[in-house]
Amino acid sequence: MTATRKTALVIAPGRGTYGKGELGSIARLHGARFADRIANFDAQRRDRGQATVSELDGADRFSVGVHMRGDVAAPLIYTATALDWLSIDRDRYDVVAVAGNSMGWYSALALGGAVSVEDGFRISNAMGLNSQTHGPGGQILLQVVDEDWRPVPGLRATLFDLVASIAARPGHALALSIDLAGMLVLAGNEEGLAALLAEAPPTPGRDPLRLAGHGPFHTPLMFGSSDKARAELPASLFGTPAIPLVDGRGHIWRRFASDPAAMWDYTFGHQILAPYDFALSVQVAVKEFAPDVVILPGPGDTLGGAIAQSLIGIEWQGIAGKADFMARQAADPILLSMGRAEQRALVIA
Structure with a gap:
């Protein structure tokens, strides 16, 4: 070399x-x-x-x-x-x-x-x-870092607690799909995604984004x-x-x-x-x-x-x-x- x-x-x-x-x-x-x-x-x-x-x-x-x-x-x-x-x-x-x-x-x-x-x-x-x-569903992208790309204290844990809560409800599927460090991609069925959009805490930078044309990738669906x-x-x-x-x-x-x-x-x-x-x-x-x-x-x-x-x-x-x-x-x-x-x-x- x-x-x-x-x-x-x-x-x-x-x-x-x-x-x-x-x-x-x-x-x-x-x-x-x-x-x-x-x-x-x-x-x-x-x-x-x-x-x-x-x-x-x-x-x-x-x-x-x-x-x-x-x-x-x-x-x-x-x-x-x-x-x-x-x-x-x-x-x-x-x-x-x-x-x-x-x-x-x-x-x-x-x-x-x-x-x-x-x-x-x-x-x-x-x-x-x-x-x-795949089964019906898709992905949602959420940002978990601030404008200097540092983690917002507690936000990631709060989101994972919410995901677990939603996934435990009858007829709801929701899980982590991809961990992109500063962003999380969450995936699930339509019921799970709707609940997430309705109940997600405020996130920095951008509102939660439904990814067009994407299925519930990296989940059992x-x-x-x-x-x-x-x-x-x-x-x-x-x-x-x-x-x-x-x-x-x-x-x-x-x-x-x-x-x-x-x-x-x-x-x-x-x-x-x-x-x-x-x-x-x-x-x-x-x-x-x-x-x-x-x-x-x-x-x-x-x-x-x-x-x-x-x-x-x-x-x-x-x-x-x-x-x-x-x-x-x-x-x-x-x-x-x-x-x-x-x-x-x-x-x-």
Whole structure:
């Protein structure tokens, strides 16, 4: 390793990251260099009678009703993430670990070499469809940090007490879906969500937000998605990772010490049906592998705040609030978001 080569943790983004601003970005950023990869992804979609990635990315306008749907969002996000991953300059960065957020776990499997890039697309594309197979319900996003990204005292505990109370009522389902450090994603059925919106205490920054087009991900209401995944996506797709992977429990899947069958079981079992602790995955990864930088592939950069808030949660390298993080970013960036042109230039070959 050269003296100038930095170690990096790469974190794959999940749903909600390919938006209006990202329309056309796959062709613009990757069309010339990765035409063969895109053609493979397009062929996989075409074989299933689906609109291709190229057609969806090349649409005249962004449609919330189309582009935010699971079976469209997942392959677009995976494609952007995987091709950004292949663009990272390995002479400048030694990737020491990979993590992901929610759907980004499927991308992380391919980035870490546990599945091939092509099979990663197959998994993400299938799960985009499967994610629509669930009981009625959805997700609500709530902020639990103040304007300096520090935890509001007692708010998290108050919300979890309320969730437990609502979930205990007949006909109500409500649970933690994703822990994003500064934000909590709670999921449940319509009765549970309605009760949460009616009874949630005041939260800073924003009102509780119902996430459009999202099911009750990472809860037992997703049993149909889990069953379909196990039936359609065999364990033979999985191998041992080439780079350590940190999952939504903070568990590390290490090279030479990971059972592919167990990884398959986690991916289509626990990962679908139980909470995804994104904050913990980031915190475990930086403490275990001590990367010089964190690289966030596209699409977009909306996960950047959650990554920063995860680092603030453990005061990583003395970063104890938003002001500290912004000062560090200005002086010696610790987070490189490939969705931002100036930071992308620091990452790509």
